[in-house]
Amino acid sequence: MLAIGTLAKRTGTKVQTIRYYEQIGLLPEPGRTEGGQRRYEYADLDRLAFVRHARQLGFTLEAIRELLDLSDNPSRSCAEVDLIAHRQLKEVEARIVRLEALRRELKRMLRECSRDTVSDCRVLEVLRDHSACLADHGTGA
């Protein structure tokens, strides 16, 4: 039987975050002490560790919910799990491509910025005039 703070420490999660996960139905409602405090089983620790690890891998809570559903129904096809992970990989790769374009552009801006005052600043100039941009960074983050 674990208190919420213990669970938090062992998984590197904030206490409020655990309560939030419970609230949105990602973690089951645990038992309570007579005084009303949550007491967790070790299975809850595993489940939370799963969630945190998936979050670290960039999965959204919605994707994690799907993964947990699949995990709770072990007879279903691995292909569904594979699909979710694959989708996630594509998203990660797309983000990398975009960030690399940003890095190129920022580096170029900085390389060319060697003047003394803001009025000659290449960085601001590039920001003012998109057409001075080499990188084809799209919209969104």
Next chain:
Amino acid sequence: MLAIGTLAKRTGTKVQTIRYYEQIGLLPEPGRTEGGQRRYEYADLDRLAFVRHARQLGFTLEAIRELLDLSDNPSRSCAEVDLIAHRQLKEVEARIVRLEALRRELKRMLRECSRDTVSDCRVLEVLRDHSACLADHGTGA
């Protein structure tokens, strides 16, 4: 004199976003028609384009506010601008490093997932057991 919708179209911004920028003081309050509609100068178009471009490069609105302040005071040192851009570059590079670790881990998971049912699924196994992770992906996004 430009209506808000025109400004939106020319900069690829949602109308609400422009009003939001005004609300948080990133754009100046424009003049109004007798009926109360916003009418913009071309200078506002430039300023908004600057903001949007900087956003595309991943700068936070706070950083953009700083850049705009510097831009409004052309006698100040370019070094300050340089610092902000440099900070941004570091952040982008840190994000890339993390995302590349995630990509490695996701690829590895997918490579090893070739079973039929969820009970044998390598993806879920890796998610359940962090120690099976090769990549040293840290916390946070």
Next chain:
DNA sequence: ACGAAATCTACAACCACTGTAGCAACCAGG
């Protein structure tokens, strides 16, 4: 039995928007 630490609920704030409802204004065609 005492006091410090942890936990409780309920709610607000964060970032950077995006969407909604219900109304008013604007502009082009007839």
Next chain:
DNA sequence: CCTGGTTGCTACAGTGGTTGTAGATTTCGT
């Protein structure tokens, strides 16, 4: 000049994924 479709207005709520706060209660070690 009138009409009606488009655009704009304000005010507010919602998104995702937490994090922080206030004020009360409970638990645990000594």
